[in-house]
Amino acid sequence: MNHSSDGNNEKSAIIIGAGLVGSLWAIYLNKAGYKVNVYERRPDMRQANMSAGKSINLATSYRGWKALDAVGVGDEIRKIAIPMYGRTLHHLDGEQKYQPYGNDGQAIYSVSRGAINAQLMTIATTNSSAQIHFNEECTNVELGNGTAIFKNSLTGIITEAKADVVFATDGAFSAARYHGFQKLDRFSYSQNYIPDGYREILLPANEDGSYKLNSETLHIWPRGRFMLIALPNFDGSFTCTLFMPFDGDKYCFNNLTSREKVTDFFQEVFPDFYAMMPNVADKWEQHPLSSLAIIRCFPWTSGKFALMGDAAHATVPFFGQGMNAGFEDCTVMWQLMQKHHEDWSAVFKEYETIRKPNGDAVQDLSLQNYIVMRDRVADPGFLLLQKIERRINLLYPQSYFPLYSMVSFTDITYETALNKGNEQEKMIQQLIAEHQIAEHTSEEMIDGIIHDFMSRNI
């Protein structure tokens, strides 16, 4: 079989991978008048009723919505998104504490990975003329001439597809990157697994369909070196995920080798969760133990190929920015298409130059936020810092954003957010020390310190 753009003047594009970024990018390219063929290794998840691989619930935030709204699909996705306005921390003694993510109704939105992916596929193939070919595994690529070879896993038929431009959105273990980029001279590449893995647990709804926990927040059981989190689903359930080292001291996955050990573990370290789900050990094997990697590479483009999303910058999930960063790749690529009038060589050059530092930064932010979530959120010093930051942000909403807000509620580049966020934290720590600010310090006094500080620093 041969899909090719030869013989007519229509602009053509191939997208490898019909995941989140590939499906959205198909909509963008169709809008620009490209004949888009998307090749997806898996069966059609909408028919097979399967998840798109590993399924940590996703949190859509500002960058994600921006990219979705730019092609008019945001509202469709909003229908399947649940706002989370802050974190609810579950301490060992049963105490719960709430920390807002931002000010005034700012939220991140829990979405099921499968649901958003299915919706984007449907929009791509109905509202636009993109075609998705399922069960097509990429077995080779020729970067220079825009060719990709696919093998159909059902029929065994080999397809050689060729287009003006090819986008690899085939995820952390991108076949296009493996078969093509990794054979380039001077291609830098690293895949580094963190010592921690994760396992999902579904906390079901109550019998009447209601939620067992407040559905308007993200729940965290921070325990220092490990943590449990829970994100709401539409049906009243929560998708919970335990993040913990594979090996090591007392609390690690390799020690949880029997139903009894799992039960004891939950009773001991998550007693309030255990009370809601005393059969947790029965459900333990329903989801696999999975690993977590940071994958960095460069260049991201070569010849007629570009890597986007996880294929370029797969990260660990702790800032909820993996999908958002991939969607922002679409925003950036789209802006550069306009700027360079679809001169793809110029688009690709600038895309990888401006986007690579942000790929690195979102990875650094993700690693950093693991420590925030599992440990620092339970530290009174950190809570005080966050409180002051939110207050500065409220008093000076145009000139000061806490790190979490910069990442989740603006499109300030990840690189700037990372650098500025770390600088700001140092400044606030100094302010706290200098003025001996404590939990009980009056709002009036804090406001005075903030006004004085901001007049000197902004």
Add this chain to the structure above:
Amino acid sequence: MNHSSDGNNEKSAIIIGAGLVGSLWAIYLNKAGYKVNVYERRPDMRQANMSAGKSINLATSYRGWKALDAVGVGDEIRKIAIPMYGRTLHHLDGEQKYQPYGNDGQAIYSVSRGAINAQLMTIATTNSSAQIHFNEECTNVELGNGTAIFKNSLTGIITEAKADVVFATDGAFSAARYHGFQKLDRFSYSQNYIPDGYREILLPANEDGSYKLNSETLHIWPRGRFMLIALPNFDGSFTCTLFMPFDGDKYCFNNLTSREKVTDFFQEVFPDFYAMMPNVADKWEQHPLSSLAIIRCFPWTSGKFALMGDAAHATVPFFGQGMNAGFEDCTVMWQLMQKHHEDWSAVFKEYETIRKPNGDAVQDLSLQNYIVMRDRVADPGFLLLQKIERRINLLYPQSYFPLYSMVSFTDITYETALNKGNEQEKMIQQLIAEHQIAEHTSEEMIDGIIHDFMSRNI
């Protein structure tokens, strides 16, 4: 075709890659009674009169000789090795300075990569019963059951080979690692190119066959951000290598785009070399511009497979330890074979555990020594430090070794050498500052300071 160990009780091993480490390891395994089949992607270099890939001259030092001597092949290799007792530095003004590498006849030995490889292949297949199959490209592996698939590049015939144990010694871009290890969950991997490349230049012998430079030293033209080096060959020529950034400011490969620019460059920055070889620009294209990478990965073993040499820990060539580190892998693997009575699962586990930190360390040492060679060797402060270190080593030969000596003239682990070397440098710097030692300080006074220092510190 099917090469297998099934059906008899002979112990069998496959080695993928008949390079330096593969050929030497074949001799070891044969000695232990293994039926050894070596599969090599290239034609037989001894017939084809070709080099084994990129051909920086190699420097054999203590670890290399130790591994060669343990199976009785050191003396054969010594016949083709030229001792280099120190460095000769060529400064811009034409001044030459000599720095001994060690004390009393300690030397590293220049060998041609092709010559040592050919010799080891011949010994492996004549003195031992190992068989080398040429033109066999590894196209797939099954780590768990010791299977490797090869495709003959001349006949197209596919061979499935299977053995009790398989060693991948197929270099920096190991096919076994690519097809096997890289698909393992939680396999950490990185390939990072340094910003510098290299190009070789052959400085021919004089017409009477004599050397144009002293043949008993390694020559360096240190120029800060780049350098030229020269190692002697048996025929009176020198293999010279220019190391320099690809891109960047004035002095980079991408600026040397014409014969005129090459000529001007050598006249300006290597005038004494240019005087010996005014036709350098004519020879410029005879060798390709090549890149330099550090490749790290882990684990090094899985199932019946182990990575050795560059396949496990490819490094940049600046400490002359790439081959020596690979040969030392043989020494370590051999010791563990004895210790664990060829229980390969135990051998592999301990091999990767004790050897990985040394693979990392030899890479760090190599990067560090690039800065020493291209820059610090020309710094009077560094020369003074080296002079004092050599003197301590001479007075306390059992208890103090300079870093270069630990790496090149002992088998102290690379990890220990790296840590201890950096500690020692700090101590000597302190000693110099504290006692205001300078170039003109008398030997008597220095000896006094050393004796006092050593009595307090060792």
